[in-house]
Amino acid sequence: MANTERLNALRKVTLAREEVGKTRTNPGLTDTQRNLVNDTYTAFLDTESTLLHEVLQDEIVALTSHADALAKLASRLQRSTESLKKLGATVKTIANVIGVLAEIIAKAASVGLL
Amino acid sequence: MTHFHSIRPWLICSVLLSLSGCAVLTESQIEETNRFAKATDGFAALPGAVIDHQASFEKNLRLLEMSNQVLPGHHEGTEEGNIKEARTQAVEKVHKQYLAAQEFYALFKKDQARLEQSLQFINTYTKGLKTLIATDDIDELNKQAESLGNSLDKAVDQLKTLGIKTKEGTDLGIVGSATAGAVRGIGGLVLSYHQARYVKEFTAAYHPHIEAADKAITKMMTTLASRKETNDRAITSFLQTHFVTYHHLTTSTVLATDQQTQINNNIATSAQAVITASNALVKAHNSLVDELKTRHTLKTTIETITVLAGHVEAGLALKQKLDKAS
Numbered sequence: 001m002a003n004t005e006r007l008n009a010l011r012k013v014t015l016a017r018e019e020v021g022k023t024r025t026n027p028g029l030t031d032t033q034r035n036l037v038n039d040t041y042t043a044f045l046d047t048e049s050t051l052l053h054e055v056l057q058d059e060i061v062a063l064t065s066h067a068d069a070l071a072k073l074a075s076r077l078q079r080s081t082e083s084l085k086k087l088g089a090t091v092k093t094i095a096n097v098i099g100v101l102a103e104i105i106a107k108a109a110s111v112g113l114l
Numbered sequence: 115m116t117h118f119h120s121i122r123p124w125l126i127c128s129v130l131l132s133l134s135g136c137a138v139l140t141e142s143q144i145e146e147t148n149r150f151a152k153a154t155d156g157f158a159a160l161p162g163a164v165i166d167h168q169a170s171f172e173k174n175l176r177l178l179e180m181s182n183q184v185l186p187g188h189h190e191g192t193e194e195g196n197i198k199e200a201r202t203q204a205v206e207k208v209h210k211q212y213l214a215a216q217e218f219y220a221l222f223k224k225d226q227a228r229l230e231q232s233l234q235f236i237n238t239y240t241k242g243l244k245t246l247i248a249t250d251d252i253d254e255l256n257k258q259a260e261s262l263g264n265s266l267d268k269a270v271d272q273l274k275t276l277g278i279k280t281k282e283g284t285d286l287g288i289v290g291s292a293t294a295g296a297v298r299g300i301g302g303l304v305l306s307y308h309q310a311r312y313v314k315e316f317t318a319a320y321h322p323h324i325e326a327a328d329k330a331i332t333k334m335m336t337t338l339a340s341r342k343e344t345n346d347r348a349i350t351s352f353l354q355t356h357f358v359t360y361h362h363l364t365t366s367t368v369l370a371t372d373q374q375t376q377i378n379n380n381i382a383t384s385a386q387a388v389i390t391a392s393n394a395l396v397k398a399h400n401s402l403v404d405e406l407k408t409r410h411t412l413k414t415t416i417e418t419i420t421v422l423a424g425h426v427e428a429g430l431a432l433k434q435k436l437d438k439a440s
Binding site: 017021022034042052053055063076078080084087091 | 214
């Protein structure tokens with residue numbers, strides 16, 4: 001059942017449940033009669049909740065249909081952030097190496113090796 | 115070798131110039147991306163919270179309805195045997211109703227969990243976005259370049275003091291700052307270039323999913339919010355039926371009914387807040403994608419992100435208030 005049909009069905013069941021709800025407040029009913037009307041009311045209530053759950057479920061299923069594409073996107077995002085971090089680390093390493101070389105030159109010069 | 119030394123500064127300059135022409139993000143673009151990621155924090159939990167209220171409503175309504183059941187009596191002239199059977203059925207019915215209350219609660223809680231799970235991508239996305247735009251590496255690079263420049267200049271000074279020159283007679287004075295500048299310049303630009311490329315790529319790639327999520331969230335929340343009046347009528351119907359059945363209302367029944375009305379109000383209020391926040395999220399994200407398309411300094415902050423921040427904050431405050439109350 002499409003979601004629009006489900007929503008229509010939900011509206012109809014809601015109206016029916018409300019009508020039964022009005023009937024059961026009649027003070028002239030016997031206990032047995034009221035119990036019967038209550039049972040009908042509860043049955044409508046359960047159908048209504050089931051339909052409402054299905055309406056929600058349809059939308060959740062529509063959302064989860066993107067799950068594969070999103071998982072791939074998340075994995076690409078993860079790889080990109082990691083590669084950016086690695087790139088940052090590489091640049092830092094280069095900077096460190098040059099710094100160490102500078103110190104070596106300075107020390108070598110100070111002891112007369114250059 | 116002499117030829118290489120003479121072209122080296124030009125080489126560095128040309129690399130820097132060619133890289134500086136790359137589309138990197140401006141400071142204001144980075145700030146707005148960060149503001150968007152922060153404003154979205156907590157949004158993914160809001161729609162699920164509405165379904166949580168709905169689950170409680172479904173359960174409580176059935177528990178209340180159970181109290182309207184009456185054990186069949188003798189006063190209607192029913193045969194003794196029939197009464198016994200009717201009573202047995204009534205006892206079973208009460209048990210079934212109790213189980214149904216728990217089952218419907220579990221059903222809606224499952225919907226809540228699945229919805230929260232399917233919206234997790236928003237958290238993954240904003241977390242990734244925050245990592246991508248974090249300027250820690252670039253800031254660190256600046257610090258390192260500065261200390262590298264100082265240490266190189268110190269080395270050069272020492273060499274100069276000793277009267278040492280390179281074999282080709284290159285002026286050693288430019289070595290320290292130039293190398294540090296090159297490391298900072300090239301390194302920083304390469305990082306910024308990749309940062310901009312990734313941010314643009316992912317904001318564009320995630321946009322259709324954010325739009326789809328908004329569409330689904332709006333449908334669900336509109337359905338739940340639209341049930342406010344019929345839910346109110348269901349509560350009234352219970353109360354009136356209870357009164358005509360027992361000819362009086364106990365304080366606990368009245369208080370339990372009032373609690374159910376509160377839950378119904380919470381569903382409507384929080385569903386409406388989620389619709390507003392979700393719509394604001396799409397608008398803000400759309401503005402962000404547009405603003406990132408070209409490299410330019412934003413003259414003002416993106417208004418739709420400010421609006422989003424306000425709505426998500428309001429939604430979270432409401433959620434917190436209702437969580438405390440329940």
